[in-house]
Amino acid sequence: MKRVFLKTVAVALASLAVGNAFAADITGAGATFPFPMYAKWAEAYKKETGVGLNYQSIGSSGGIRQIRAKTVAFGASDAPVPGADLDKDGMVQFPAIIGGTVPVVNLEGFKPGELRVTGPVLAEMYLGKITKWNDAKLAALNPGKTLPDQNITIVHRADGSGTTYNWTDYLAAVSKEWADSVGKGAAVKWPASSSVGGKGNEGVAANVTRVKGALGYVEYAYVKKNNMTFLQLQNADGKYVSPDDATFAAAAAGADWFSVPGMGISMVNAKGANSWPVSTASFILMYKDPADKAQSAEVLKFFDWAFKNGKTMASELDYVPLPDSLTAEIRSKVWSQIKK
Secondary structure, three states, X not given: OHHHHHHHHHHHHHHHHHOOOOOOOEEEEEOOOOHHHHHHHHHHHHHHHOOXXXXXXXXXXXXXXXXXXXXXXXXXXXXXXXXXXXXXHOEEEEEEEEEEEEEEEOOOOOOOOOOEEOHHHHHHHHHOOOOEOOOHHHHHHOOOXXXXXXXXXXXXXXXXXXXXXXXXXXXXXXXXXXXXXXOOOOOOOOXXXXXXXXXXXXXXXHHHHHOOOEEEEEEHHHXXXXXOEEOEEEOOOOOEEOOOHHHHHHHHOOOOHHHOHHHOOOOOOOOOOOOOOOEEEEXXXXXXXXXXXXXXXXHHHHHHHHHHHOHHHHHHOOOEOOOHHHHHHHHHHHHHHOOO
């Protein structure tokens, strides 16, 4: 299932990259987190307008490098660029979609969401302090479940990743030891001795599927489409929740987007009984004074169309579309800074 889905997405984007001979295709690169969403939007947009999207799903760090090198019209990152760096680079930043990062496992005999974990215990697993699935702390969270005497293999991103930023931002919020010893970032030094890296959300999903006893983290669209086994996670209100568009939306409900330069707020460990604790936005980076103003204008047309017409498509993949009130503010406060 996983391979079929990823192949379908790749083929869809490859065909979109060919584009219309008479239309300037849009170029972008970056986060793998929103890749399924951008592919779906792009397919519908091309059918309607004839304009294709050539989006390279290479990770957030790669997207930031590409937009700074001016090889694409927009960069995409789940790790928001700080306001000072945006000013230095002459760029603006705005959210495009909201989703969630999800702990996924390869354990035989368990259904998705059957097992529970708390943030502090999850941090101990990623620190390499909990190394067996039948550890007493995991058993206490899952009474009545027979956990296997099986080693835990930690799966993480091998590339610079906004998904990793979101994941480590959460672990730092719930574990002082993680915050002090590892911290948060698009790339960190992973402390668990038994671990393996994967490139992109696709690579992590593939490794979790391949390695028995694996524990990894991926964006929820990859969980849903590949029928992966996820863990329920305790949120800031002490409630165990499953990932879906409703719990992501609950986490985003109290977001004050313009309280931070570049709209780069963190939604991890958000308050609310229904909030998924590892929710995030995926951001778009563009130049205020683009070298190719026609291409830049096409990017804005694409996202304007997606904001207006892409809500149902987003929900189908369990992303959360931005509310109309927020997209109106993005047009007036952010896009207005981009020279036409």
